[in-house]
Amino acid sequence: MSTGESAPRATVAELEAMYALAIAAAEFHPDGVVTVDAEGVIDFVNSRAETVSGVPREELRGRRLAEALPFRDMQGRAWWDFADPWQTLNIVTGHRERMLVLPNGCTVLLTAKYMRHPDGSVLAVILSMRDAAGRVRAERAMADLLTTVAHELRSPIAGVTGFSGMLLQHWDRFDDTDRRTMLRTIKGDAERVSRLVSELLDVSRIDAHSLRIRPRPVDIEALFTAQVSRQIASGQEPDRFTVRVDRELPEVWADPDRLDQVITNLVENALLHGSGTVCLEAESALMPSGEPGIRICVCDEGEGIPEEERELVFSRLWRGGSTSGTGLGLFLVRGLIQAHGGVVRIGERRGGDGAMIEALLPANVTANPGSWAPSRPPPSPAVAEAAVRAAARPPSTSVAR
Structure with a gap:
C-alpha cells in the first residue's frame, strides 16, 4: 500500500x-518564455x-494569465475563452x-505546454512566444x-475579352486591316x-x-536581334x-527559351x-x-543601382519602390x-552612368536534356566578381543599331 502511495508523490x-x-x-x-503557476498567476517572465509582447515584466508578474496577456486570434476571438488550460480536458497537454x-498591436506566435498532476489538474503552464513580424x-x-499579379492579368484579359467580343458581334463592320490589328492585339x-x-x-520551380533546361546550340546575336525587334x-x-x-x-549550349527569357527580363528592366x-x-x-564561357550584358544610361541594393534586386518580390512590375524579373x-x-x-556601365547587369555562362552545358540539376552550389560573389573583372576587356565587335 505504501508503494502505491509513494509513486504519485515521486511523480509530483x-x-x-x-x-x-x-x-x-x-x-x-x-524565445520569450512565460510560466504560470497552478492558480493561473504568472510567476516568471524572461x-x-x-x-516580444511589448509589456514590461513588472506588469506581467503576479497577474492572472488572461488579464495580463489577453490574446485574441486572427478572427478577433478572445483566445483564453476557448484555450483556458484550467477549463480544457485533463488529457490536453498544450497547443x-x-x-x-x-x-497593444504586438503579433506573436504562441506555443503552450500544460504540466499536469497525475490526476489531470494543472501544475503549471509554460508559454513560448516568438515575434511574428517576419511572418506577417x-x-x-x-x-x-x-x-x-491580379493587376497585371486584368489589363491583358480585358483586351482579349474586349476585342474578341467586338469581332464576334461586329465582324462584318471591320475590314481585314482592322481585324488583323485586333487579332494581333489579342495574341499579344x-x-x-x-x-x-x-x-x-x-x-516555384x-x-x-x-527547374529543367534543355540545352542546345544557341545563336546569341539572333536572340539579341529578335529581342530588339519585339521591343x-x-x-x-x-x-x-x-x-x-x-x-x-565560342559555341554556346543553353536552353534558348530560358536564355531568351533572361534577355527579355534584363531588357525590360532597363527600359522600365x-x-x-x-x-x-x-x-x-x-x-x-x-573554363571558356561568354559574358552577356545589358546596360542603360539611367541613374544606376545603388551598391547597397545590388544584391537585394535579385530578391523575390523586390521592386525598389516602383509600383509597376511583379518584382520577379531579376x-x-x-x-x-x-x-x-x-x-x-550588377555593376556600373563602362564609361558613364547607368546600370549594368551581366551574366557569365559556360560555353558548353553537359547536362542531359530535360533532366538538369545543379551539381554544385554557385560560386561565391567574390570569385564571380574576380572572374568578371578578368574577362572585362574591350571586345572585337560588330555593331547593329
Whole structure:
C-alpha cells in the first residue's frame, strides 16, 4: 500500500523539479518564455518575452494569465475563452504554434505546454512566444504579389475579352486591316498572360530546385536581334537599342527559351527603370573555374543601382519602390542563369552612368536534356566578381543599331 502511495508523490516531485529547471534555463532562451503557476498567476517572465509582447515584466508578474496577456486570434476571438488550460480536458497537454494579437498591436506566435498532476489538474503552464513580424511581412508580401499579379492579368484579359467580343458581334463592320490589328492585339495580350503564368511557375520551380533546361546550340546575336525587334514592334524607338556581339564567340549550349527569357527580363528592366540607350553585349569570357564561357550584358544610361541594393534586386518580390512590375524579373534571371551553371552580377556601365547587369555562362552545358540539376552550389560573389573583372576587356565587335 505504501508503494502505491509513494509513486504519485515521486511523480509530483519530478514534475516540480522539471518546472524549477525550466524556469532557471528560461532566461537564456532565445524565445520569450512565460510560466504560470497552478492558480493561473504568472510567476516568471524572461527578458525576451518582455520584448516580444511589448509589456514590461513588472506588469506581467503576479497577474492572472488572461488579464495580463489577453490574446485574441486572427478572427478577433478572445483566445483564453476557448484555450483556458484550467477549463480544457485533463488529457490536453498544450497547443501548437498559433498567431495571436495583443491589445497593444504586438503579433506573436504562441506555443503552450500544460504540466499536469497525475490526476489531470494543472501544475503549471509554460508559454513560448516568438515575434511574428517576419511572418506577417512575408504574408503581406505574398498578398502584395497576388494583388500585383491580379493587376497585371486584368489589363491583358480585358483586351482579349474586349476585342474578341467586338469581332464576334461586329465582324462584318471591320475590314481585314482592322481585324488583323485586333487579332494581333489579342495574341499579344494572350502572350502576356502566358508569360506571367510561366514566370510564376518558374519561381516555384526555382524554389523547389526542380527547374529543367534543355540545352542546345544557341545563336546569341539572333536572340539579341529578335529581342530588339519585339521591343520596336511594341512601340520602342529603334535608335534606343545598340547590339554588340564578339565576332569570335565560342559555341554556346543553353536552353534558348530560358536564355531568351533572361534577355527579355534584363531588357525590360532597363527600359522600365533606366533611361537612354539600352545596350546588349555578348563577348568571350572565362568562367570562375577557368573554363571558356561568354559574358552577356545589358546596360542603360539611367541613374544606376545603388551598391547597397545590388544584391537585394535579385530578391523575390523586390521592386525598389516602383509600383509597376511583379518584382520577379531579376529573381528569375539569377535562377535561370544559375541553372545553366552561370553567375550574375550588377555593376556600373563602362564609361558613364547607368546600370549594368551581366551574366557569365559556360560555353558548353553537359547536362542531359530535360533532366538538369545543379551539381554544385554557385560560386561565391567574390570569385564571380574576380572572374568578371578578368574577362572585362574591350571586345572585337560588330555593331547593329
